[in-house]
Amino acid sequence: PLSRQIISKPLALGVRVLDSMLTCGEGQRMGIFAAAGGGKSTLMAMLVKSANVDVTVMALIGERGREVREFIENDLGPEGMKKSVLICATSDKSSMERAKAAYVATSIAEYFRDQGKKVLFLMDSVTRFGRAQREIGLSAGEPPTRRGYPPSVFANLPRLMERVGMNDKGSITALYTVLVEGDDMNEPIADETRSILDGHIILSRKMAQAYRYPAVDVLASASRVMNSITTKEHQAKAGRVRELLAKYEEVELLVRIGEYQNGADLVADEALEKYEPIVTFLKQRTDEHADFDETIAQLQNLV
Structure with missing residues (x-):
């Protein structure tokens, strides 16, 4: 070992x-x-x-x-x-x-x-x-x-x-x-x-x-x-994306049934605003190659 x-x-x-x-x-x-x-x-x-x-x-x-x-x-x-x-x-x-x-x-x-x-x-x-x-x-x-x-x-x-x-x-x-x-x-x-x-x-x-x-x-x-x-900045940005995804899952049902009010939770507001950009970032075609440095730069601009 x-x-x-x-x-x-x-x-x-x-x-x-x-x-x-x-x-x-x-x-x-x-x-x-x-x-x-x-x-x-x-x-x-x-x-x-x-x-x-x-x-x-x-x-x-x-x-x-x-x-x-x-x-x-x-x-x-x-x-x-x-x-x-x-x-x-x-x-x-x-x-x-x-x-x-x-x-x-x-x-x-x-x-x-x-x-x-x-x-x-x-x-x-x-x-x-x-x-x-x-x-x-x-x-x-x-x-x-x-x-x-x-x-x-x-x-x-x-x-x-x-x-x-x-x-x-x-x-x-x-x-x-x-x-x-x-x-x-x-x-x-x-x-x-x-x-x-x-x-x-x-x-x-x-x-x-x-x-x-x-x-x-x-x-x-x-x-x-x-x-x-990874760098501290990379870890912080990845952690923030996780936080927003978790918050979106938490409030998704409330949004769908019309029970969520904007402004009630600032993190939830940000999660709802950035959910689609995050999903678009994480999706990838099977024939698409993502450059590592470019990926990290996109992550930093995302949140």
Whole structure:
């Protein structure tokens, strides 16, 4: 552990909502939590295209076979493939193959890190990896514990995730997607993953249904190293945006039923005035790249 470098500088991901409100550090590990249809694939496609890294390693574990070629041709494209490595074990493969694919992908990312590269590691998804480990554990005679998961699942998650990060040669910044079963953030895999990683990005199905991409629920999400890698001014502005979003949620119903009176709460007045500009700032097309410095400048002008 002492050979691991401290996360001290931000990594430009090219996605405004992440760079401004949930700044990710080089060598950080974050989870993307969402139910089915929550916009995970859309966000991952944006990260692959926009992140400022030397190499991208992607692991598609237990995903639909149809998505693999679509992802290569539509999301990565010829330019993206030049700096990407893709490891796939689709849902029809054996549980052993799906589990091993995650370890192989991590080893490939470690290889590039040891070459001095800045690596982005994306794994979709931890939930399918956990299910593969559950099949293996139950077949080996382990007792089912939390919701049918044997103890080995919870032992293997940190073994996999602790391998990424920074060393004295290069860095692996990792984002793991977690398929939240039944919108329950306390289900075993989601709960365990959140406790291991350095931050969590919660995606809102409601926002995805309203076609607000990336569908990141800013108030429910957090980056644990943001305060160590950003300026005080950046932190203050991001905090103010959070405060206004929280206040808007608080008074939204009153406004809709006509019970809110202007001037009753100055913070609420500002939240109502700036809500649309904030939403416009946080929205982004999938083919749009956001410059990090420009994003921070826009944030400072916003509030």
